[in-house]
Amino acid sequence: MLRVAAQRTRQVVWTHHRGLATANSSRPFFPDEPTHPAMKTAVPGPQSKAILNRLNQYQDTRSVFFVADFEKSKGNYIVDADGNTMLDVFAQIASIPVGYNNPAFLALSKESAFQTALANRAALGVNPNKDWVDNVENAFMRVAPKGLDQVFTVMCGSCANENAFKTAFMYKAAKQRGEKEFTLDELSSCMNNQAPGSPDLSILSFSQAFHGRLFGSLTATASKAIHKVDIPAFNWPKAPFPLLKYPLADHQDHNQKVEQASLKEVERLIVEKARQQPVAAVVVEPIQSEGGDNHVDEVQTGVGGTGTFWAHEAWNLPESPDIVTFSKKFQAAGFFLNGRLRPTQPYRLYNTWMGDPVRAMQAATIINEIESKDLLNNVKQVGAYLQSQLPTLLNKNASVRGQGSFIAFDLETGAHRDKLLTDMRQRGVNVGGCGDRTVRLRPMLTFQKHHADIFLNTMEDALKLQK
Amino acid sequence: MLRVAAQRTRQVVWTHHRGLATANSSRPFFPDEPTHPAMKTAVPGPQSKAILNRLNQYQDTRSVFFVADFEKSKGNYIVDADGNTMLDVFAQIASIPVGYNNPAFLALSKESAFQTALANRAALGVNPNKDWVDNVENAFMRVAPKGLDQVFTVMCGSCANENAFKTAFMYKAAKQRGEKEFTLDELSSCMNNQAPGSPDLSILSFSQAFHGRLFGSLTATASKAIHKVDIPAFNWPKAPFPLLKYPLADHQDHNQKVEQASLKEVERLIVEKARQQPVAAVVVEPIQSEGGDNHVDEVQTGVGGTGTFWAHEAWNLPESPDIVTFSKKFQAAGFFLNGRLRPTQPYRLYNTWMGDPVRAMQAATIINEIESKDLLNNVKQVGAYLQSQLPTLLNKNASVRGQGSFIAFDLETGAHRDKLLTDMRQRGVNVGGCGDRTVRLRPMLTFQKHHADIFLNTMEDALKLQK
Known part of the structure; x- marks a missing residue:
């Protein structure tokens, strides 16, 4: 059921476009990273759940969103144990700096x-x-x-x-x-x-x-x-x-x-x-x-x-x-x-x-x-773009605020926020919350305009489910 | 001066022997580790001092014994920046378990x-x-x-x-x-x-x-x-x-x-x-x-x-x-x-x-x-050997105590203890202190009887300098 819904959504998401990518922001930092999310199951899927059942014998797993497959993750995209490919705007609680399996790190x-x-x-x-x-x-x-x-x-x-x-x-x-x-x-x-x-x-x-x-x-x-x-x-x-x-x-x-x-x-x-x-x-x-x-x-x-x-x-x-x-x-x-x-x-x-x-x-x-990749400039440009686009999707009490791509905004209630985050994850965009009803964007420094568009389009769709 | 002293001491140290090595304890865990300490300079030597002078611009270096060259260290032996090879009975404050550059770790x-x-x-x-x-x-x-x-x-x-x-x-x-x-x-x-x-x-x-x-x-x-x-x-x-x-x-x-x-x-x-x-x-x-x-x-x-x-x-x-x-x-x-x-x-x-x-x-x-190396048994055997030998070198107030090779004993005063540790380090055996006047042995689990003999002989020589 959800699998079908997710796939249908994917068609919608990747065909509408916001603005034109600039030459600078459109050259991907990771030529071999996925071009868009690709969902196979609900999140967490059966593989994630099976692993968490095992892990739960030894450790509390209630805070876990899903189980990752870091070997398959690349750049701004995280792959989970069920093979779902998600754009990651949470990045291990703001702790991944320059992309999964960054070649310089591997070297x-x-x-x-x-x-x-x-x-x-x-x-x-x-x-x-x-x-x-x-x-x-x-x-x-x-x-x-x-x-x-x-x-x-x-x-x-x-x-x-x-x-x-x-x-x-x-x-x-x-x-x-x-x-x-x-x-x-x-x-x-x-x-x-x-x-x-x-x-x-x-x-x-x-x-x-x-x-x-x-x-x-x-x-x-x-x-x-x-x-x-x-x-x-x-x-x-x-x-x-x-x-x-x-x-x-x-x-x-x-x-x-x-x-x-x-x-x-x-x-x-x-x-x-x-x-x-x-x-x-x-x-x-x-x-x-x-x-x-x-x-x-x-x-x-x-x-x-x-x-x-x-x-x-x-x-x-x-x-x-x-x-x-x-x-x-x-x-x-x-x-x-x-x-x-x-x-x-x-x-x-x-x-x-x-x-x-x-x-x-x-x-x-x-x-x-x-x-070498001029990432601070990238963050400034993408951050400015996100900060200019977000208010068009949200009501005026959302208090969009940020510095660079370190951005947050509020939903009406905590329940609205949690539903948005869950709906976005099912559509292949991994985002986290903070405070009582806040969404926080914590993308990596390698998050570019084409990633921002996927994020914005997915959020636009997910927000429609809030009503 | 010290260099000569250290070299002369080395001759003394490696020629006297305690007991006979058992078949089990004499097969070295690391066939390619050094067989004995080899000192080229005082510790810390000129290279250590030069590096610490640089580091001291940014960090407090007063607690440092010497600068290590871990690439050259092997098994129970630590090599310092001056090329001194020391038997290490302190092991990064009891935190190296199975030897420097252990092949299983490198693999x-x-x-x-x-x-x-x-x-x-x-x-x-x-x-x-x-x-x-x-x-x-x-x-x-x-x-x-x-x-x-x-x-x-x-x-x-x-x-x-x-x-x-x-x-x-x-x-x-x-x-x-x-x-x-x-x-x-x-x-x-x-x-x-x-x-x-x-x-x-x-x-x-x-x-x-x-x-x-x-x-x-x-x-x-x-x-x-x-x-x-x-x-x-x-x-x-x-x-x-x-x-x-x-x-x-x-x-x-x-x-x-x-x-x-x-x-x-x-x-x-x-x-x-x-x-x-x-x-x-x-x-x-x-x-x-x-x-x-x-x-x-x-x-x-x-x-x-x-x-x-x-x-x-x-x-x-x-x-x-x-x-x-x-x-x-x-x-x-x-x-x-x-x-x-x-x-x-x-x-x-x-x-x-x-x-x-x-x-x-x-x-x-x-x-x-x-x-795979039956290291708990090794620790028990070497520990028992050390605990049996140490009282013969120390006065009866030294309170030799321990469990396995986790052993400590006291010297008369903190000054005596500090002098012993310094003298032993100049002779190629790295040991640490704890408490006010205590020497603590914190060897790795791969510390064997032949290492214990080097430690005991070196300590015997260094104790003679206490008077």
């Missing part, structure tokens, strides 16, 4: 330095390999945000944020004691988790923020109750996130008002808490807020998706942030920091692996791809 | 499934690859500790412990509310990091414990003040770790007394805190304590180093632990859990990558190596 896998790093995992704080400094330069310092000359690498985005918080706390505490030596009282009390050694400092974050799922990063998170409930948290404050209305030009008064209110509350919290529980850092996700201060979480927004390498680069900030964290699309995780935040004593930012040279080499390859 | 790198996983990093909670369930079975369920039928994978040992803590909290909170639905008050209060949604529950750990460096795992850690000072911590309790005297047989009265005192304090803390701040779990490192209860941290002790695959398997516990965490030598990180601890709702244990199929395939390869 890297065959290089001897890469295979050595794979077979011999370094404890980088004890025995870095002789080419680690080249990895650091080629993968990280080459794209270090302005003003930040240090980098610390770890294994995932939550760890990056937690270590960044620790760095801010160490810096703040050192300032508070006037850069003096630790007191004996500090050194003994911290062993019992008590002040003054374990001080009551805080990180200020924003409502609806997502900074991770470990104990410090989860305290700073406030996106969904189910992530937080039952888990002990620090008593750290939250400022209201300014809920802007879109298009921005039509709502200047409202937007200015909520932004001012948010900034005022940030100031109040910092001043009010200065005595009892000082704020060591303000942490901001660039795509939500322009109040960037001390610490910018670019785990999801970094590495080109917004049209600049780091999202905050588009803002022309009067001062650089002190810390910028990264993970996801960079494959390697960690943070850049200003040299004055480097801890005075060794072993304060430290762990066994301290990152992964394998992932650093991949990060360098990603930068090479971005440069 | 795995060339397999197509492995290369696919490398080039296409899955968000395992959304799109696991079709062979992920095979990875889970081959790498994890195959060695699941008795009683534990679930596994959750993450990216590092600290993340494994933090997610294990979260699992314990969710389980405890669900019990406290009688397995009912969340209340609206719980769901709203947690968004502001307040009770009842963010409950004041605790994890009980032990003095001198090390469970990681993120906010929850660092709260449970109490090994060194420098890891903890300035970082906000939860007000979680610590029980005294029983400081046993060795050899155990000579100190039965003392040891029984301190063990009883520790267990009594554990009980008191659990009972006393039951009302104000209930203990959700007790976390134990197997090599330190036999009070195993709820949650066992096998990040460092797991994967064969103690002669059983998991250290706690040697204890014949009357009940299985509920959670066992792993990382390091397994290359893959995560934890096993009892099925009743699996959260009722989805997305409560979740993150972008949720582990790494690449590292899971390596974990499966490690198990293959352990089985």
